[in-house]
Amino acid sequence: MLLRTVFGPLFLFLTISRAQLTNGTVLNSEIDTFINNLLTEWNSPAGLSIAVVRRDASSEDGWNVETRGYGNAKADGSKITADTLFALGSDSKLFDTLATGLLISNKSLNTPIDWTTKIGSIIPEWELMDPIASNLTSIIDLMSHRTGLPRHDLSLSANKTNLDLIKHLKYLRPSTEFRETFQYCNLGYIVLSYLPTALLPGNPSLAAYRANASGNLADGFAREGDSTMNPINTTGTHAIPFWLQTGGDDGETSAYSLPLIVTWLKVLLSNGVNPATNETVIPTDVLNMVTSGISVWPFSTDGNGETFPELSVATYGGGQYRATYRGHGDIYGFNSLITRFPNEGAGVVVLSNDNLDMVDVVRYRIFDQLFDLEPPVDWKSRVEQLYVGTAEAVSEAVSTHRSVNATPPTGGFEKLVGNYTNLGYTSFELCQIVPTPVSASDGCTELAATMNSTWSAFVDPAVPMFALTWDLGASQYVKLAHFDGDVFNVTGWSGKPTGNPSSPLWAFDAGFAGTIVEFGVGADGNVGFGFQGGIWGAGVNVPDPNGDTAEERAEIWFTGPP
Numbered sequence: 001m002l003l004r005t006v007f008g009p010l011f012l013f014l015t016i017s018r019a020q021l022t023n024g025t026v027l028n029s030e031i032d033t034f035i036n037n038l039l040t041e042w043n044s045p046a047g048l049s050i051a052v053v054r055r056d057a058s059s060e061d062g063w064n065v066e067t068r069g070y071g072n073a074k075a076d077g078s079k080i081t082a083d084t085l086f087a088l089g090s091d092s093k094l095f096d097t098l099a100t101g102l103l104i105s106n107k108s109l110n111t112p113i114d115w116t117t118k119i120g121s122i123i124p125e126w127e128l129m130d131p132i133a134s135n136l137t138s139i140i141d142l143m144s145h146r147t148g149l150p151r152h153d154l155s156l157s158a159n160k161t162n163l164d165l166i167k168h169l170k171y172l173r174p175s176t177e178f179r180e181t182f183q184y185c186n187l188g189y190i191v192l193s194y195l196p197t198a199l200l201p202g203n204p205s206l207a208a209y210r211a212n213a214s215g216n217l218a219d220g221f222a223r224e225g226d227s228t229m230n231p232i233n234t235t236g237t238h239a240i241p242f243w244l245q246t247g248g249d250d251g252e253t254s255a256y257s258l259p260l261i262v263t264w265l266k267v268l269l270s271n272g273v274n275p276a277t278n279e280t281v282i283p284t285d286v287l288n289m290v291t292s293g294i295s296v297w298p299f300s301t302d303g304n305g306e307t308f309p310e311l312s313v314a315t316y317g318g319g320q321y322r323a324t325y326r327g328h329g330d331i332y333g334f335n336s337l338i339t340r341f342p343n344e345g346a347g348v349v350v351l352s353n354d355n356l357d358m359v360d361v362v363r364y365r366i367f368d369q370l371f372d373l374e375p376p377v378d379w380k381s382r383v384e385q386l387y388v389g390t391a392e393a394v395s396e397a398v399s400t401h402r403s404v405n406a407t408p409p410t411g412g413f414e415k416l417v418g419n420y421t422n423l424g425y426t427s428f429e430l431c432q433i434v435p436t437p438v439s440a441s442d443g444c445t446e447l448a449a450t451m452n453s454t455w456s457a458f459v460d461p462a463v464p465m466f467a468l469t470w471d472l473g474a475s476q477y478v479k480l481a482h483f484d485g486d487v488f489n490v491t492g493w494s495g496k497p498t499g500n501p502s503s504p505l506w507a508f509d510a511g512f513a514g515t516i517v518e519f520g521v522g523a524d525g526n527v528g529f530g531f532q533g534g535i536w537g538a539g540v541n542v543p544d545p546n547g548d549t550a551e552e553r554a555e556i557w558f559t560g561p562p
Contacts, residue, residue: 021344022372026052027066034365035070038358038380042232046221046354047071047080048362049258052370053265055345062275063266067258073218073353075239075499085217085255086351087334093319094290096192097143100318101286104139109199115140115289119191123198125163126191127170133178134170139195141179142188143318144294148174150183151537154473154556155425162194171424173545173555175538182295182316183539189319211255218255218353220333226491226509228395230387231356238506240333240355240496258351261338265347268340290318297321310364310377325364326373335359339367346370357383402463406484409519413464413482415527416519417444418561425556426470430480434465451477454505458491475510486519486550490531520550526562530554 027050035048048070056064069080104114111122116138119126128134133148141147152172155165165187176183211217223229224236266275272282293315314323337359340347348366350359361379368376409416413432417440421427431444433451440448451459451467455477459465464482475492483489492510515533522528528551532544536555544553551557 020371021054021346022370025066026366026369027068028369031366031369032068032070035068035362038361039071042356042358043234043237044221044354044356044358045072045075045237046219046352047073048358049080049084049086049349049351050362050366051258051262051265051347051349052366053262053269053347053349055269065262067262069258075219075221080218082259083216083257085211085214085257086336086353087211087220087255088261088336088338088351089334090186090189090319091336091338093189095319096189097290097318098282098286100139100143100192100195101283101289103195103199105283105286111199113139113199122195123166123191125167128174129170129172130174130178133174136178139192140294140318142192143290144316145182145184145188146179146295147185147188148176148178148180148183149185149187150175150539150542150555151185151187152424152556153186153537154475154535156186156473157426157471159471162190162197165190166194168424171422173536173557175536175542175545175555181539181542182297183542184537216257218334220353220355222333222355222496222508224506224508226513228391228513230391232384232387236506238496238498238508240508258349261349261351265338265340265349269342269345269347291320291322292317293322294318297323308382325367326371326377337363339363402481402483406482408464409482409486411527416466416529416560418527420468420528420558420560422556422558425558426472428468428470430466430468430560432465433459433467433479434461434463451479454495455493455507458493458507473510474508475512478510478512480517483516488517488519488529490515490517490533518550518553522549522551522557522559524559527560528558529560530558531556 035050038044039047050068050070052066054064055062067082069082069084071080072078073080073084103109113122118135119137119139119142120135126134126137128137128147128149130148137147149169149172155168155172160168169187169191172187219239221237222240223231223234224238225231225234267273267281268287271284272280272287274281295316297314297316310326312324314321316322333353333355335352335355335357337350338347339349348363348370350363350366352359361383364379365376367373414437417430417432417437419427419429429441429443431440431447433448436448437444447467447469458477458479460481466480466488468478468480469476470478473492474494476494477492479491480488481491490512492512493507494510495505496508498504498506512535515531515535517529517531519527519529530550530553532553532555534544534555538555545555547553
């Protein structure tokens with residue numbers, strides 16, 4: 001999800017200069033043609049649900065709302081309607097910060113809190129590896145991504161509750177000093193989402209299974225192929241199950257319809273006042289706080305090191321970033337961006353059930369139409385160029401093949417087989433697949449059979465290979481293919497249903513391209529291996545770990561057999 005990395009999956013708070021809102025229709029035939037052509041040219045079986053919201057004193061209720069649905073909600077061809085539910089991903093971070101603000105405003109709490117309240121004073125299980133960050137992290141540090149902790153998204157699992165994840169934070173390696181730099185970290189928002197439970201026991205949370213049970217949940221769509229491919233050019237597109245469903249009620253990401261998001265946007269544009277009742281539902285000071293510029297968002301570039309001229313430097317408050325245009329949220333299979341222009345009393349909602357970055361292309365085209373900005377910027381071509389450039393760069397990074405003269409790992413291949421663990425992540429058995437071992441555990445025998453049948457395309461009999469299975473992130477299977485010495489290349493994927501009995505599964509790429517693991521002896525004297533190559537998601541301008549040992553160079557270290 002390229003521009004999700006470039007621009008970030010956030011609620012956007014924008015200002016714009018040198019332009020006035022158009023008096024005409026925004027979602028007109030020109031926009032319809034643009035979006036329909038985009039869906040066709042990018043081979044998308046999915047669709048978009050869009051709203052443009054403007055204050056309008058001449059209308060009966062004071063608002064001008066335009067909505068449109070384009071394309072398909074489901075793999076069976078069902079069209080997008082007003083009732084279609086979309087996953088919002090990180091757009092829901094603003095829900096977290098505003099809910100936290102409501103807790104702060106609630107003076108009847110047994111334990112009153114404020115934005116500077118230390119997390120350890122609210123959640124007894126809270127602890128980070130860095131003792132300074134552990135003791136000093138406040139609500140405002142979590143919401144502005146400045147704890148020193150990188151994303152560590154790979155540690156997420158459908159089988160972990162929010163409290164499980166909080167208990168395991170102390171085992172995750174930080175990538176910077178406390179408050180040193182902005183590092184987008186979903187785990188911080190998982191902690192924030194737990195605050196209502198910690199302070200108001202019995203408080204219910206939104207759950208994905210309710211969205212599924214409604215029958216209105218859109219199918220998310222994702223592309224088949226690895227990260228070295230340009231996703232626009234891939235032909236294998238599949239519906240993908242809703243992310244992180246456990247069937248429980250412990251804070252899974254839920255889904256929302258366009259009319260509900262329009263109401264939400266109206267409240268935000270009205271400074272926290274419900275326009276239907278004139279009742280303040282979000283205190284002004286809470287809105288001001290989460291909109292404030294606390295951290296500098298490292299706005300990325302066009303792929304050549306140059307910033308896009310239409311976009312200003314951004315600041316991040318809580319669940320949204322603030323910038324100017326010309327003068328977001330994502331979840332596997334879904335993308336969403338909700339943007340508001342508070343000075344102009346306008347907002348734009350773009351919801352998509354495709355993992356391509358068409359939401360960025362569409363929203364910027366709508367901005368140009370909304371403000372009569374001529375000529376419209378060709379964001380479609382820009383994104384296509386970014387896809388091509390990124391695919392070429394990743395392909396080049398992983399194109400080095402194993403030499404025929406490659407040396408074996410220290411101590412030999414057979415010494416690497418065994419059980420490995422990282423308390424912040426999980427435990428697993430590492431199995432030898434190529435060459436076939438003389439003997440193997442029952443679990444490894446079963447995994448080898450699966451690899452050689454269902455996933456034979458991932459097995460090269462000429463390259464020594466190990467594999468494991470776990471339930472972390474987007475990866476169900478992980479393959480370690482020997483490169484040289486103690487270094488192995490990494491591939492990760494999950495098996496997703498195709499609905500075709502003759503070929504029931506397809507491989508959903510976990511995005512490990514460019515990642516390696518290095519084996520070595522850890523500080524505990526045991527064999528172990530560490531992931532390297534940015535898999536922990538530290539962000540831009542954060543140096544890689546370094547040191548004299550494989551463990552010191554690791555972003556994530558798994559301890560293995562003695």
